[in-house]
Amino acid sequence: MGLWRWRKRGPKASRRYPVPLTVHQLWMVSLSAPVSRDRGASRTTLYPFTRVDDDSARRWLADQWEITSREQLVGRLDDLSRSGYRARAYRLTGVSPLAWDAALYVDIARRGFACGLIGESDAWTALKNIVPAVAGTYGSWREYADHYLLGRQVWRDGLRGTEDARFPAPQAVADEYLRSLLDPANRASPWNLAPWDTISHPDRTR
Template structure:
C-alpha cells in the first residue's frame, strides 16, 4: 500500500461515515450473540466494532478487503466462501485435537465470524447472506460450550498452539489476546459485548432488546 493510500485508509478509519448511522436497526438477541463470537479478535483490534454485523466503527470497504487479503488470501466472494467452508468443516482444530485432547472449535469459529463480518464489510457477501452464514455457527458452538468463559478458554488454547508455528512476528500478541479476554469477561466492564449478549440468550427465544 502506497503512502497516499495508507493516509486515506487511516483517515477513513478515524473519520469515515459512522457504521452505526449506516446500520441503525438494532440487532436481535440471537444476532448480538452470533456477532459476539468475534469479540476476542475485535477487542484487540483498533477500529473494530462490537454488537454490529459491520466489523468496523467507520465504513471502510478497503480496510476490510486489505485485511482479508493479507490474513486469509480472500479477494472475492468465491475465495470468501472457500475459506469459510474450510473453517466450518476442518480449520486448524482437526490437527490440534490430538495435542489438546479435543478439537478447539472456538479457535476456528471465532475466526469464521471474523471472516464473515469482514466479507460483509468488503462487499463480498450481502447482509442477508452474512446472517445466513452466521446462523450456521450457533448450533455447533452452543452445543459445545456452556459459557463465554469456556468459549474463550478454548480459543486461547487453540491460538496458543497455533502461535507455536506462526513465527516470531506474532511474539507478544498472545498476551494481548489474554488481556482482551479478561476485559470481555470482567463483570464490571459495561462495554463488554459478552455482558450485553449473555451466553444463555442463544438458548432463549429471539427478540429485539429494549433500548
C-alpha cells in the first residue's frame, strides 16, 4: 500500500475576507493576474489564494525573493517601483516594460499581506502607489500584457546558464495564459470584470 501525505486545506479566503472588492480595487489586484497562474490562486481578492494558506505565502517570499521581514518586503517593493527589471530590459531592447515589474510588485504586496508582513491598509496603499505610473504608461490590458511578456522574456533569457534556468514555465505557457485573460469570452478573467478604463472613472461597488 503506497504512502501519501494528506494536507488539510484551509477555509475559503472569502470567509475571512467576505467584503467584495470595489472596481478600482479589483483593477489594482488584476495587475498581478499574469503572475497568478496557479490553480489555487485568486485573481479577484486582495488575498492571493482561494483558500487561506498564509504559510505558502511566507515560504514563497522567502524562497523566491529572500523576503522574511517587513523591511525586506518594503525594500523590494521600492526597488520594483523605481527601476526593477525594466532597467536591464531597456539596455537590451530599448523598451522599458513597466508591466513586468508592476505585476511582480502587486504579487509580492499581496503575498506580504497574506503572511502578515504588512497589514491590509498598507497593502492597499502599496497598490495605489503603483497605479499612476501604470495607468499613465498603458492604454489597455493588451498593451499591459505585451509589455509583461517582453519583460518576462528578458528575465528568462537572463537565467540561461544558471541553476534557475529550468524554474520558469515556458514562454508559450505564459503566452497562452495571457491570451485567455484577454479573451472577451472569458467571463472569469479579472480583466473583463475590470476593464482598463475602470481606473479612470469614479470607484463603485461591484
